[in-house]
């Protein structure tokens with residue numbers, strides 16, 4: 001949609017890249033930018049670079065290219081979280097799509113049914129098998145996160161359930177979260193994950209918002225919910241394979257080790273604090 005503001009994902013490569021179009025080289029999980037952290041332009045990379053369409057940024061086509069290593073181009077190379085922590089939102093989403101599309105193209109080159117080389121479908125982020133016609137779109141994984149609260153003691157604020165994971169950033173206090181299974185609604189996934197991870201049941205499930213997340217897999221969509229503990233006296237029981245700790249915290253005394261400011265986990269925590277009566 002030409003002229004649309006912000007970042008609009010797309011796969012239109014019918015017009016060749018222009019020298020001033022935004023350009024995002026990707027090496028593994030790292031994205032190259034200029035030394036000052038701003039986006040490169042198509043003209044900054046060598047002629048003959050193989051570009052992959054990402055969509056439009058403020059109406060201008062944006063492009064990614066896979067490079068074998070970060071030595072290929074001077075400038076700064078950062079993972080998606082480094083970009084997301086520093087650049088404003090439309091650029092974080094664009095950088096996330098660059099990593100997702102490049103990763104997907106690298107990991108979906110052969111037909112899973114007959115082993116032939118897949119061919120790009122023009123205008124789509126998808127491929128098709130020329131031999132058996134298998135259609136291979138880039139799929140998203142959905143994951144749910146839930147901010148669970150319960151009433152605090154008389155005269156005290158509500159309490160928020162926070163957990164620590166056995167893997168990943170283990171020092172952070174995070175929310176109960178997990179991937180949605182095939183055959184499951186988002187709401188069912190929340191109830192299952194809450195049951196599996198901390199042994200609780202929840203009521204009053206409400207949709208909060210969502211965030212594309214580029215850290216794991218070709219593409220993940222995080223979907224945030226708020227909920228109330230069904231039994232306000234129930235204590236979490238940790239499933240020790242995924243979690244090491246789970247605890248209720250009064251909303252006026254949350255730990256310092258919270259998820260980063262650019263994450264929907266943190267937006268959920270901050271919203272719970274803001275919504276709490278003082």
Ligand SMILES: [Zn+2]
Pocket residue numbers: 111112113114115116129130131132133134
């Ligand atoms: Zn095939």
